[in-house]
Amino acid sequence: MVTPLSNPPPQGGRERGCASGETMTFRATVLTIFPDMFPGALGMSLAGKALAAGVWSLETIDIRDFGIGIHRQVDDTPAGGGPGMVMKADVLARAIDSAGADDRPRLLMSPRGRPLTQQRVIELAGGPGALILCGRFEGVDERVIEARGLEEVSIGDYVLSGGEIAALVVLDACIRLLPGVMGKAVSAQEESFAQGLLEYPHYTRPQVFEGRAIPEILTSGDHAKVAAWRRSEAERLTRERRPDLKTPEPDPASRENRSRKRPSDG
Numbered sequence: 724m725v726t727p728l729s730n731p732p733p734q735g736g737r738e739r740g741c742a743s744g745e746t747m748t749f750r751a752t753v754l755t756i757f758p759d760m761f762p763g764a765l766g767m768s769l770a771g772k773a774l775a776a777g778v779w780s781l782e783t784i785d786i787r788d789f790g791i792g793i794h795r796q797v798d799d800t801p802a803g804g805g806p807g808m809v810m811k812a813d814v815l816a817r818a819i820d821s822a823g824a825d826d827r828p829r830l831l832m833s834p835r836g837r838p839l840t841q842q843r844v845i846e847l848a849g850g851p852g853a854l855i856l857c858g859r860f861e862g863v864d865e866r867v868i869e870a871r872g873l874e875e876v877s878i879g880d881y882v883l884s885g886g887e888i889a890a891l892v893v894l895d896a897c898i899r900l901l902p903g904v905m906g907k908a909v910s911a912q913e914e915s916f917a918q919g920l921l922e923y924p925h926y927t928r929p930q931v932f933e934g935r936a937i938p939e940i941l942t943s944g945d946h947a948k949v950a951a952w953r954r955s956e957a958e959r960l961t962r963e964r965r966p967d968l969k970t971p972e973p974d975p976a977s978r979e980n981r982s983r984k985r986p987s988d989g
């Protein structure tokens with residue numbers, strides 16, 4: 724059964740900057756044997772409000788509806804032997820085909836997939852949506868991955884019991900980037916990872932917490948110095964914690980700022 728979990732987008736939903744002036748919504752279709760896991764956390768907070776407002780839409784397809792026999796079997800023993808069960812190619816293909824043909828990427832949640840990056844999230848969020856297949860058991864028959872052109876996506880180097888939580892992660896990362904979802908407009912290009920940097924540390928009141936003061940520069944009112952401090956902190960944290968990230972050349976503005984720095988400056 725295909726279950727739409729949101730109302731059709733109202734007029735004035737997500738606007739794409741296309742020549743025809745066409746209005747489009749980010750459409751998510753999730754194929755799962757546990758449709759009740761959706762929208763889950765995505766029905767709350769900003770994502771939930773955006774769902775209700777039609778900024779994005781969600782439908783689930785219950786893979787069991789395409790299962791075989793009275794038990795609606797969706798899995799079978801692995802060819803070549805071994806433990807566990809494998810999701811059947813024929814069942815999955817029918818479930819995928821029931822979603823219809825369109826130009827959305829078809830993702831398969833998979834620990835052996837390409838690790839999800841903020842760059843890929845930005846690309847997905849800028850597109851028409853995604854069809855997401857959630858694996859269970861030992862995984863899915865390789866032939867359906869090839870036959871339906873599935874893009875394997877991993878959310879990290881660990882193994883979950885199913886793809887549903889991974890699908891929620893992918894969708895959450897995309898939805899927060901959709902126009903109008905975040906209260907205050909954020910530039911996707913300025914967040915962690917987008918520029919190959921982790922974010923700088925944040926502080927807020929009280930001025931002193933358990934003997935630890937907010938760094939003076941942040942309360943100096945000098946915006947250029949604050950920007951330079953944040954940049955250099957972001958670079959330091961990235962070097963220390965994620966040397967694998969491709970850090971761009973230091974920002975010329977912050978470099979200029981440092982070279983202009985007098986010994987008496989804080």
Ligand SMILES: C[S@@+](CC[C@H](N)C(=O)[O-])C[C@H]1O[C@@H](n2cnc3c(N)ncnc32)[C@H](O)[C@@H]1O
Nearest residue numbers: 832833834858861862877878882883885886889
């Ligand atoms: C128990 S796992 C299968 C693990 C598989 N036998 C292996 O060793 O790679 C069942 C399903 O959970 C999902 N899954 C598990 N870990 C994941 C991860 N790190 N990223 C994305 N999906 C994951 C996939 O859909 C997978 O088919």
